[in-house]
Amino acid sequence: MKPDTSRIIDSIIWSLDNYVVPETRSPFSASIMVTVQNLLRHVGLRACVEPELRWEDNADLESVLERVLQRLENHPQLAATLRGGLAETRKAVQDSRPDPAVFPSIDRLTARALALRATLDSLLKALITVRDSYRDEQTYLECRQEIRNYLARQLVREDQLITPAFTGNRR
Amino acid sequence: MTSVAAAIVTAKAPGDDLDAGFVAGWLGKRLACDTVRVTELVKFPRGVSRETWFLSCEWTRGKYTGTDRFILRRDLPGGSICLGELRAEYEIYRRLGQSHVPVAETLWYEDDPRELGDHREFFVRRHVEGDWNIPNLFDPDPRYNPLRIDIGREHVRKLALVHGCDWRALRFDEILEVPPSPADSARCRIEAVTREIDRLAVEPLPLVTEAVEWFLAHQPSGGERICLIKGTNGFGEEVFRNGEIVALSDWELCCLGDPAMDFALVQSFLDDVIEDGKQLWGLQPALDYYQTLTGQVIAPQAVDYYRHLYGLYRVQYSQTAAHQLENGDKLCRLAWLSAEVLQLGQRALASAIGCTNTEIPRMGQR
Numbered sequence: 008m009k010p011d012t013s014r015i016i017d018s019i020i021w022s023l024d025n026y027v028v029p030e031t032r033s034p035f036s037a038s039i040m041v042t043v044q045n046l047l048r049h050v051g052l053r054a055c056v057e058p059e060l061r062w063e064d065n066a067d068l069e070s071v072l073e074r075v076l077q078r079l080e081n082h083p084q085l086a087a088t089l090r091g092g093l094a095e096t097r098k099a100v101q102d103s104r105p106d107p108a109v110f111p112s113i114d115r116l117t118a119r120a121l122a123l124r125a126t127l128d129s130l131l132k133a134l135i136t137v138r139d140s141y142r143d144e145q146t147y148l149e150c151r152q153e154i155r156n157y158l159a160r161q162l163v164r165e166d167q168l169i170t171p172a173f174t175g176n177r178r
Numbered sequence: 179m180t181s182v183a184a185a186i187v188t189a190k191a192p193g194d195d196l197d198a199g200f201v202a203g204w205l206g207k208r209l210a211c212d213t214v215r216v217t218e219l220v221k222f223p224r225g226v227s228r229e230t231w232f233l234s235c236e237w238t239r240g241k242y243t244g245t246d247r248f249i250l251r252r253d254l255p256g257g258s259i260c261l262g263e264l265r266a267e268y269e270i271y272r273r274l275g276q277s278h279v280p281v282a283e284t285l286w287y288e289d290d291p292r293e294l295g296d297h298r299e300f301f302v303r304r305h306v307e308g309d310w311n312i313p314n315l316f317d318p319d320p321r322y323n324p325l326r327i328d329i330g331r332e333h334v335r336k337l338a339l340v341h342g343c344d345w346r347a348l349r350f351d352e353i354l355e356v357p358p359s360p361a362d363s364a365r366c367r368i369e370a371v372t373r374e375i376d377r378l379a380v381e382p383l384p385l386v387t388e389a390v391e392w393f394l395a396h397q398p399s400g401g402e403r404i405c406l407i408k409g410t411n412g413f414g415e416e417v418f419r420n421g422e423i424v425a426l427s428d429w430e431l432c433c434l435g436d437p438a439m440d441f442a443l444v445q446s447f448l449d450d451v452i453e454d455g456k457q458l459w460g461l462q463p464a465l466d467y468y469q470t471l472t473g474q475v476i477a478p479q480a481v482d483y484y485r486h487l488y489g490l491y492r493v494q495y496s497q498t499a500a501h502q503l504e505n506g507d508k509l510c511r512l513a514w515l516s517a518e519v520l521q522l523g524q525r526a527l528a529s530a531i532g533c534t535n536t537e538i539p540r541m542g543q544r
Contacts, residue, residue, distance in 0.1 A: 033220075033221075034220065034221075034222075034223040035220075035221040035222075035223045037223065038223035038224060039510065039511075042510050042511055042514050043510055045514060045518075046510055046513055046514060046517075049517055049518075121381060121382065124381070124382040124383075124384060125382040127382070127384045128382040128383070128384040128387055131384050131387050131388060132387055135387070135391050138391075154384070154388070155388065155531060155532075155533050156533075158384060158385045158388060158528065158533055159528060159533040159534055161385075162385070162521075162524055162525065162528050162533070162534065165521055165524075166521060168517075169517065169518050169521040172518075173514075173517075173518045177514060177518070178223070178224055178226070178511065178514070
């Protein structure tokens with residue numbers, strides 16, 4: 008479908024810039040227009056890039072959770088300490104899996120992202136509670152590092168929706 | 179009988195903006211005047227955490243006439259973005275008015291529903307003549323280096339004044355959390371901010387969970403004593419006249435704690451000034467100068483710690499903004515806070531725990 012979302016948003020920003028901003032007299036309104044233009048670029052990126060990013064991030068996080076679970080379950084002491092937490096994590100990961108017959112809309116992808124992140128957050132909190140007992144254990148350290156590596160990748164992905172959009176003054 | 183009039187005012191925005199008629203009527207009662215004419219009522223464009231309005235008026239009382247200029251502060255329709263309440267901000271100004279710290283005089287706090295009508299509560303302080311802007315400060319020409327150094331030193335002198343306040347005598351312990359010891363300063367801040375993020379429960383943030391563990395494990399010593407801390411400070415926050423700070427403004431992050439925190443939150447006044455390879459100004463020269471004024475040694479590592487910790491504050495602003503949008507507020511500033519400011523905050527947290535090696539966002543005008 009032409010024009011695509013990016014071109015439509017570009018045309019809105021250009022028109023605001025050329026026809027509305029010069030007519031804006033109040034300093035507060037002018038400042039709001041600056042914020043609006045930044046947000047329009049952000050919305051444009053979300054429309055075009057966000058579904059794929061969410062899909063990729065969900066797959067990444069699911070596999071991270073699987074690997075961490077595997078490591079923990081293979082460590083009898085840790086598995087025993089975290090038993091309830093591990094079972095809950097595994098169930099949450101399974102429950103979040105989408106029905107392949109249903110179209111993965113952005114709302115569904117976002118709902119899954121929130122569910123998986125909540126699961127990761129709970130698991131992380133459980134790991135932190137046993138830190139003092141296991142801080143020198145290789146398995147424990149690997150799990151924590153695996154999670155940190157994922158968090159770094161997540162940040163890089165999210166940045167694709169932010170850095171190109173928010174430029175110049177914000178307000 | 180008080181009569182009111184209004185001029186030079188911006189159009190009333192739908193729903194929530196102040197109007198000159200209301201302000202003139204309210205001021206007429208407070209100033210006990212026969213007539214009040216509002217000649218200026220302008221919302222400060224850059225404010226994010228709260229609204230700031232500049233208002234000027236002409237008044238008559240019997241045979242006397244006069245003019246006055248005030249600043250009005252109130253929350254956004256959905257509340258403030260910051261942790262402290264509006265009333266606490268007013269109380270901070272009021273208490274500082276009894277100290278040597280230069281602040282605007284606070285006059286009135288209005289929360290009486292009969293006076294407010296359908297307006298939100300607010301407080302009013304006297305306008306201080308001066309300017310937050312400093313011409314040529316950012317001009318890279320080396321001939322402005324002395325200006326940058328003078329401004330920086332003046333700012334450090336005023337921070338020393340704030341940190342030297344007898345906060346117990348000024349009864350700050352009645353309105354701010356007192357850390358049990360200097361070593362608990364960072365922990366108190368971490369707990370206050372994370373408590374608010376948890377209360378809002380906007381979205382799961384495992385990076386926050388990870389970073390909070392790191393911050394708690396790496397707390398700085400907290401200095402020799404608990405000090406009054408200004409919070410965000412530096413360029414854009416203070417009022418200058420003839421090179422001197424005549425009013426320290428923006429106290430919404432004010433707390434009791436470690437003076438290193440204030441050095442972490444300085445905007446632009448600690449930027450490096452280097453000539454012929456020699457550092458004339460910057461963080462370390464500022465800390466050295468501070469030591470000559472106060473005798474207190476602040477480690478640059480502690481400042482760096484609080485620079486990273488400010489990421490947690492940014493996350494809190496973003497979550498509060500997102501919460502307000504979820505509750506039906508519409509101001510687009512909130513959407514910006516929930517999107518970009520969350521990312522900036524998380525970047526600082528990731529840097530703290532060693533997830534990324536990118537530079538942490540600078541303090542300042544975002």
